[in-house]
Amino acid sequence: MVNNYLTNFKGFSKEIWILTFITFLNRAGTMVIPFLSKYMKENLSFSYSQIGWIMFFFGVGSIIGSWLSGKLSDKIGFYKVMVFSLFTSGLIFIVLQYLTSFESLCIGILILTSVADMYRPAMLLALDTYESKETKTRALTLTRIAINTGFLIGPALGGLIIMKIGYSGLFWVDGLTCILAISIFSIMIKEKKLPFKLKKIKSDTNSNKIIFNDKPFLLHLVITMATGILFFQMFTTLPLYYKEQFNFTEFETGLLLSFSGLILILFELPIVRFVEEKNIDRIKVISLGILSMSISLLLMLFSNWSGVLILMVCFMSIGVMLTFPFANSFAMSRVHMNLKGRYIAIFTMSYSFAHILSAKMSMTIIEAYSYQANWIFMGTLGTVALILCYYLSIMLKKERKSIELKIKNSLFTEKKFS
Template identity: 25%
Template sequence: MPDVRWARGAMFRGLPRGFWWLWSSTLVNRLGTFVYPFLTLYLTLDRGFSATEAGLVVSCFGLGSVAGSLAGGELSDRLGRRATMAGSYVVTAAVTAALAVTTQVAAIAALTFLFGAGSSAPRPALSAMISDLVRPEDRQRAFSLNYWAVNVGFGLSSVMAGFLVRADFVWIFIGDAVTTLACGLIAWQRLPETRPPTQDAGSAPTAGPAAARGLTLALRDGRLLALTAVAFALWLLFHQGVTTLPVAMEGEGLSARTYGLVISLNGLVVVLLQIPLTRWLRGRRSGPLLTGAALMFGAGFGVTAFAGNAALVYGLGVVIWTVGEMVFAPTSAAAVADMSPLHLRGRYQGVFGFGTAAASFVAPIVGGVVLDRAGAAVLWAGCAAVGLLASCAFVLLRFDGSARRVWGKDDAERSGAAGLTDTVSS
């Protein structure tokens, strides 16, 4: 018991004030994450779309996320972290409100694209800000705490959204828009600007060919691309939980409220276990952690193949893949932060976020088509196979999560000048 109390206290000590404002803005934003988890149900139940049609429309969210992730990384390095986050939240709030009153299919698809772009653009800036604010040895802890806030909010929002849907689907759009706008205001008023100086004071932000070279450097980092590719495969599975899972459960006669309760286990497990799990992960090598996380992803969705109309089995599957998500998300995010040069943190996070965003684009299409044409059992078996292959990829790549190359002299000087020197392990 004393060790548990120490672990809880240590999790919250020693992090800067700016991080806690960032954490608070994340919590507020996720408390209003009503639309995306229920977007497929909205399209199929309220608008009468088939699973394939709904998947195509929801894939526009993923396509927007791809664009938003790369744009957000670029903007966070050029314009600043705070401005990128605040502006993206305001735009997203306006788009969400517009979705509530839009009826034409083409307009819904276009707004869904913008919704995805606006939702993803703040993420590279947020991750870069954590990297700026927090010492290298504390980054995994900081990313775990931020991930904890994401899931505290998501768990509560899923339950609330389930009840809001019973009244009218329009309320999930209104609630999401209001909380997203509040998050934008917090970001603008309270978050510090942490973008490190990379040029002489008073000069204009880097643009044109010079900016493009920054993105090219990130795209030439083989270790970053390897991690991004495997992350893409794992997030393909994760997005089935909010795209095809509700449709499959509805097909078994389970209600939207039941799905809301089942998916809320995702956030509940994180709330209860993230802090002790992070304590257990401390000092462990990333390679085995990432391999085990991939296996948990596959096993969790594989269990769903045996669920039928048993809500408890669906819940068990969510718990299993959530544990994998809890290990993978902060471990991979900290690895990207550690391998990023100081002046390219936003772009590195943007490229890594590309994998998640691309998965959110591909997953609804693939999942919807497989569910319609082959059935739920084949879909969940395929998910299990992807998780197994991803775990094998981590073994073959021998990825340990640490940067192996030594940054150039300019990067070291910039890091030292900013007081934010990165630790690079060999």
């Protein structure tokens, strides 16, 4: 059983293992994010509306960073983008602790996420460059395991740091681990140059036309954004809910997030390998994941029993394992060779939009109505995403039939004139 599990980790290049390690280091160090809404509520005494606006700027910065990453990666390469992103965001994290007014924190968060979120599209391009086609989805999952391992350690450690030192300790740890991670990356991995130059598409108009004419890709972006809205509840509304409904400490909140990380570490890669080996339809897998995430948030309606939080984390973790890896691989499968950076940037921007909507919508609903209204809204959103998955599967079947027909017509025409 152990040997079968370990075979999931075989066949990766040295560069992928190093990328995985620095991703783990970066994720483990990013302790501020799970406690950000709690920090603003309890330490800075911000209202729900103000927290919603700051998280809105968090998402806007993420969109800007993803877009810049795509543009710059296509022009100067992913390597330089990754180095700039992690080193600079490390410095900004350290400065962020000194911004305590609403206006300054809005600007600080906007700048931070604009720089920090340049990393993810560039990192996905690095995976695409350093790994073979056969192991690409597993490589994506391996880096997600690194994120989840950091997710396992980071929140619990972050909760302890808050209790012993205070929030200032978190900002220092976040900043220094970013700088340490990119230092290791730049020493261990050298920039990889292509042996030839790809013929570039001449204008942005043509490149935009290619991307925005890809209707399955665009519909997939909407579905991805919906799943992101559901998932980001873990970092926006739920930490506040744990405190207000169950009187949880920061450490207890961190332990719940760590439990989710443990589930993902143990089961995500075997699940991905099983789906790939059995060649199960990816859209069906994503649909099952969305259903699980929706159930997890609807379980929050049963707020009289703290044990429901364990069930919620289990269902949310299952949903994440069934959606995120295959959403990534689906997006990578649609990219145009000359536009990899922009495709990946637009894909990651869907999560950025999700972060904006998840925080702002939820805080508005909670302030105007209640937490229960927010959980019902999230369950409804999950149902809409499931319907869109059904339409996407129909769209992909029509696309495959159209391609097969064109191939047959082409062969028939060649035979006729030979």
